[in-house]
Amino acid sequence: MKIIECPRDAWQGHHPFIPTDNKIAYLNQLLKVGFDTIDFGSFVSPKLMPQVSDTAEIVEKLDISQTATKLLAIVANERGAREACQFTPISYIGYPFSISETFQLRNTNATIEASFKNVSRIAELCPKYSKEVVIYISMGFGNPYGDTWSPEIVLHWIERLSGLGIATFSLADTVGLAHDEDIHSLFSQLIPAFPELEFGAHFHTIPQTWEQKIKTAYNAGCRRFDGALLGYGGCPMAQNDLVGNMPTERLVEFSQKNERQIAINLKELEVARQMFLQLITE
Numbered sequence: 683m684k685i686i687e688c689p690r691d692a693w694q695g696h697h698p699f700i701p702t703d704n705k706i707a708y709l710n711q712l713l714k715v716g717f718d719t720i721d722f723g724s725f726v727s728p729k730l731m732p733q734v735s736d737t738a739e740i741v742e743k744l745d746i747s748q749t750a751t752k753l754l755a756i757v758a759n760e761r762g763a764r765e766a767c768q769f770t771p772i773s774y775i776g777y778p779f780s781i782s783e784t785f786q787l788r789n790t791n792a793t794i795e796a797s798f799k800n801v802s803r804i805a806e807l808c809p810k811y812s813k814e815v816v817i818y819i820s821m822g823f824g825n826p827y828g829d830t831w832s833p834e835i836v837l838h839w840i841e842r843l844s845g846l847g848i849a850t851f852s853l854a855d856t857v858g859l860a861h862d863e864d865i866h867s868l869f870s871q872l873i874p875a876f877p878e879l880e881f882g883a884h885f886h887t888i889p890q891t892w893e894q895k896i897k898t899a900y901n902a903g904c905r906r907f908d909g910a911l912l913g914y915g916g917c918p919m920a921q922n923d924l925v926g927n928m929p930t931e932r933l934v935e936f937s938q939k940n941e942r943q944i945a946i947n948l949k950e951l952e953v954a955r956q957m958f959l960q961l962i963t964e
Contacts (some may be wrong), residue, residue: 683898683937684718685868685946686852686882686908690756691721691927692915693962694733700961702736706743707708708961711954713749716945719774721754721908723888727764754816758790763804767811775813777801778854779843780820781835784827785856789820798842805846817847822853823860823868833867840872844879852882852908855895860885862898875946882906885928892932900940909933911958931955 689709693700712720722744723737747751754774757763779797780786786794796812804854805815819839824831840851853868865883883899883906885892888954896907912931934951937944 683817683904683933683944684882685698685933685937686719686721686754686906686932687712687715687717687930688721688884688910688915689926689958690723690734691698691908692910692912692958693737694724694731695915696733696962699733702739704961704964705736706740708957710953711739711950713746713751713812714947714950715751715954716947716950717751718906718945719752719754721756721776723814725765726758737770738765741771744771746771752945757799757804759792760803760807763807767807767813773805774850775808776816776818777804777837778818778820780825780856781831781839782821782825782827782829783819784829785825794839801843801848802846805848814850815846816844816850816852817848818852818854818871820844820854820856821950823855823864826857826859830871832865836868837871837875840876840879844876849878850880850882850906852884852906854884856887858886858888858891860895862894865895865898866902867903869899870944873903880906882908884908885929886926889913892928893936896928896936900936907933911955914958914962922945930931 709722723740724734725737728735753771753916754775754776756776757766764776766772778789783794786797808815809857883904885895887895909930910927911930913916913926915927
């Protein structure tokens, strides 16, 4: 079971601005924990997301010399991807690809088809810099905007996107709408249909529903899960009332119960948790 820690998702909508040096210290602590990947920053417009405007400065001061944890950065267009590709420590370039036309326009100011063309260019660019693309299927389990949604639409876009050579997809429950039957249906169809691809779950959740979401995805074959310590944050482009991220603590708890081995250093995790509490309360 891979756990991807997402501080970028946790703090991108947080106010006021967290000092850059504090972010660097926190991220370097997260690198000691044993996560598979850390979604640490974004190369997007600083006007839209001022909290992540220091991503380029941060990445140059992260110590990856003593860890197997990989770094992932989010981009919204080819310009952002080109900037991210200049930094050797970054292994993965993440792109939020929504199957909701309304949300794709809201999140990246581009239609779905225009976004597909963006991804095509990014997918061609990244291997030249030894980067891999990770696609987040936003509104992967439904959406609140009235756009048509079905598992068949999800499968259609994954088939098209995987044709670009992309091998990792994370289904994003962007506003916490995922129902057990949809979670099970999607993963139980996708994993056998595309055995060469890796599928993950990026759940947003309220405290009462976290366990059932993880359990349902896990039982359907999913082994890649995104989380954020304390369940903090959510997508500020989705709606006014944010539904929090999946708490990383809960993912670790689930992994301890269901996996024979766990790579997470619990002592370092607790240090990181206390550091994050301080970051968001100062």
